[in-house]
Amino acid sequence: MKALGFLCRNRPKWWSGCCSLMEKSHQYNFQSTLYSTEAVPELTTDLVNIMEKRLSAIEHRAACLQNFMNQPEASPAEYARANKELRKLTGSMDLINELRAKQKEIKGLNSLMDECSEDKDMRDMATEELSEATEEEKRLQKLLLESLLPKDEADERDCILEVRAGTGGEEASLFAMDVFKMYEKYSLKKGWKFEVVDVVESDLRGYKEASGAISGADVYGMLKFESGIHRVQRVPVTEKAGRVHTSAVSVAILPQADEVDVQLRNEDLRVDTYRSGGSGGQHANTTNSAVRIIHIPTGIMVSIQDERSQHMNKAKALKVICARLYEMERLRIHASRSKLRSEQIGSGDRSERIRTYNFPQGRVTDHRVGITHHSINDVMQGESLDVFINALLLQQEMEAIASFGAD
CATH class of the missing domain: 3.30.70.1660 (Alpha-Beta Plaits)
Known part of the structure; x- marks a missing residue:
């Protein structure tokens, strides 16, 4: 029961409403099965901020589940339930990790441009790499947004x-x-x-x-x-x-x-x-x-x-x-x-x-x-x-x- 309390205490407030979304997104192939992600309009700052809060909640939940599964006092039933929920988050977490790595790369490139402001060749190279990294960041954000959008539970049916x-x-x-x-x-x-x-x-x-x-x-x-x-x-x-x-x-x-x-x-x-x-x-x-x-x-x-x-x-x-x-x-x-x-x-x-x-x-x-x-x-x-x-x-x-x- 102590372990179960740990799981419940570490749920974000909106997590119960998001679980059904995650259940769908773990099966999502993240290449937009129905149409190209390029048709999706540019993400606004507000939309990105909202999505970032949800991504942070997913990261927090995945970390809590992983920590819980490493505790020896977890019962087999509780372990199985936590493992099942963690598997559902795998697809989203893979994309989130890609996004975080790309954001870290962008931050490093911005720092490099500040440090090499007088070196034109280095600055031009960093600018080109930054442009490519920023486009990749937007692509990952769009794919993550699609994975979070509510879906009709019947969509996958015959x-x-x-x-x-x-x-x-x-x-x-x-x-x-x-x-x-x-x-x-x-x-x-x-x-x-x-x-x-x-x-x-x-x-x-x-x-x-x-x-x-x-x-x-x-x-x-x-x-x-x-x-x-x-x-x-x-x-x-x-x-x-x-x-x-x-x-x-x-x-x-x-x-x-x-x-x-x-x-x-x-x-x-x-x-x-x-x-x-x-x-x-x-x-x-x-x-x-x-x-x-x-x-x-x-x-x-x-x-x-x-x-x-x-x-x-x-x-x-x-x-x-x-x-x-x-x-x-x-x-x-x-x-x-x-x-x-x-x-x-x-x-x-x-x-x-x-x-x-x-x-x-x-x-x-x-x-x-x-x-x-x-x-x-x-x-x-x-x-x-x-x-x-x-x-x-x-x-x-x-x-x-x-x-x-x-x-």
């Missing part, structure tokens, strides 16, 4: 993609198919695994609704701002007079849930099986392979008939239900705390129009960041989606930096 046709009839269904395939192509381009969960086709073989499971590194963090209304303006195949119609589809990106995140009780589920429909074939309508699951407390209903096996359809349906329940809980907690997203990026709600695809003019516009890309074919092939995704992620980071001092 996700469930849901696309539904909205206003526009058959044209909306056809565009829903285009959008679903756009994300499939983008996923393959990124090296992610894309699995079709379920598709409900329209009369013209468009998609009334479709869902897929996307797996890979930081999938949800990359795609989370794709949720919302995607509007299309084009001449439908059903239009004989050549007039441009406006239709819409809704996209939802849900983080996949682990079993520990969502506890599904059998008594809360109603499972129905029925014969799947479709285009026919020897396996169609011969067994009750299609599955419909209703989560009674929330009324969430998921129907899957994509697989020939009832067990596989049930597993897919449960995965989607878990993702929806997990997202509902995340939104509830998010709403009860504070508004962390900006009005520009928006909440990702499906009722919000986020992007317009104008085929006659060959352009795609994201209304949240005001970016227009003039090669709509590249976007639909999944080649240029990063133009919008990276802009939205950068906007999120800028907001986090702006609120850093208030954390």
Whole structure:
């Protein structure tokens, strides 16, 4: 207990709020996994001062943990807990040590310039080295700032993609198919695994609704701002007079849930099986392979008939239900705390129009960041989606930096 008291007494006051940040930053590769650190604006003096206080607190905490682990009276459980926390700080401490060494070098170069004020060659050499060292200091500071910024705990998760046709009839269904395939192509381009969960086709073989499971590194963090209304303006195949119609589809990106995140009780589920429909074939309508699951407390209903096996359809349906329940809980907690997203990026709600695809003019516009890309074919092939995704992620980071001092 004495050792435990030592650990608690040496925690900075804000440490409990920072622990979750450190837990994320120890896995951070410090090369900015999503976009270049050069896009981050110059650090202000106030921001550097705030960050320095936090870095000092991390250094102090790491020293306390190291000192504690060297004490013989620490119990195995306390030692293991301290060692685990210290490992989480390793990534940050490596960068902090680099920064401190660079700051020491800068201090030495400044002293050298004062001492050699009359030696022009020496002063010029020191000035050049000082310029390089100062740039390296800024780079390390930016990387450390990124590691300290709050991150969505779900960013590293896989996700469930849901696309539904909205206003526009058959044209909306056809565009829903285009959008679903756009994300499939983008996923393959990124090296992610894309699995079709379920598709409900329209009369013209468009998609009334479709869902897929996307797996890979930081999938949800990359795609989370794709949720919302995607509007299309084009001449439908059903239009004989050549007039441009406006239709819409809704996209939802849900983080996949682990079993520990969502506890599904059998008594809360109603499972129905029925014969799947479709285009026919020897396996169609011969067994009750299609599955419909209703989560009674929330009324969430998921129907899957994509697989020939009832067990596989049930597993897919449960995965989607878990993702929806997990997202509902995340939104509830998010709403009860504070508004962390900006009005520009928006909440990702499906009722919000986020992007317009104008085929006659060959352009795609994201209304949240005001970016227009003039090669709509590249976007639909999944080649240029990063133009919008990276802009939205950068906007999120800028907001986090702006609120850093208030954390």
